[in-house]
């Protein structure tokens with residue numbers, strides 16, 4: 231079977247207006263701007279308005295991506311939303327988004343792979359288009375992490391923010407588009423980063439709320455070590471599969487978790503900082519939305535040119551990781 235080349239034909243992003251600064255966090259927990267900036271690189275993050283849910287952020291990013299792709303919502307065959315903060319258990323956020331967009335022809339489902347979710351979504355969508363099953367797939371990473379963040383826990387509350395990024399995938403010219411995907415998981419590390427309350431194991435109860443089981447719990451240092459190891463190796467494996475070398479990378483678009491994690495990936499890949507998209511200073515870690523927001527912003531800033539070799543790489547809860555090499 232001949233596979234069609236698949237690439238990103240439009241991208242978009244949306245971040246809420248409300249900015250939560252490090253100075254404000256100093257008033258909430260025992261921390262300070264200097265610690266946060268030196269240990270993480272984050273200066274501020276966005277927080278969704280009370281009336282905004284994940285699907286609302288996803289809608290704005292998706293409308294941008296659809297317009298940039300030069301298609302209409304009626305052309306979308308499938309919507310995949312990668313999120314760990316769905317509006318609700320079900321219907322899926324993808325179905326809620328389908329309705330808000332008016333994308334009547336589209337099938338829709340959510341994908342759960344934490345911060346790696348967007349890359350997992352790209353891999354899924356790209357295979358479906360490559361096989362000829364679909365022509366246009368909307369892949370969205372969208373999160374309202376503020377809703378599952380404990381603002382009395384200084385280990386986590388400084389890191390996370392809200393936002394959404396979206397791309398439309400479609401057929402592209404021969405030699406362009408996705409060249410490889412490298413996905414992975416290690417369930418043994420699941421304990422390191424989790425929200426355990428509210429599922430079938432620990433259903434919501436007064437006790438689960440009291441025990442703060444509906445918030446993110448994280449073993450920061452262990453996640454850090456895992457991230458440093460996996461970012462470089464996942465990117466290298468994706469490059470190898472694509473038959474590319476690290477010297478050929480024009481732009482690295484990494485998951486925006488911590489500047490020190492990104493710097494270690496740059497070191498491993500021998501890449502100068504100019505070849506890396508970083509915006510975590512403004513938005514913090516937005517989980518599945520981090521990579522598509524960074525990508526959309528790189529496109530907006532004119533940092534991505536036709537024919538450029540991009541590497542997208544991320545890691546997250548599960549544990550999970552994913553990388554992709556793509557010719558723009």
Ligand code: COA
Nearest residue numbers: 261262265269345384385388450451453454487488545546
């Ligand atoms: N302000 C001030 N001090 C803080 C702090 C904060 N916000 N958070 C933690 N500390 C303290 C700790 O209590 C600890 O104090 P102690 O030595 O007295 O116990 C000290 O700083 C060092 O803590 P440690 O956890 O070792 O710091 P770190 O250098 O590992 O940085 C993270 C902490 C969370 C920033 C870092 O581990 C990290 O980014 N991990 C990855 C997290 C991540 O990416 N999660 C999402 C995955 S998608």
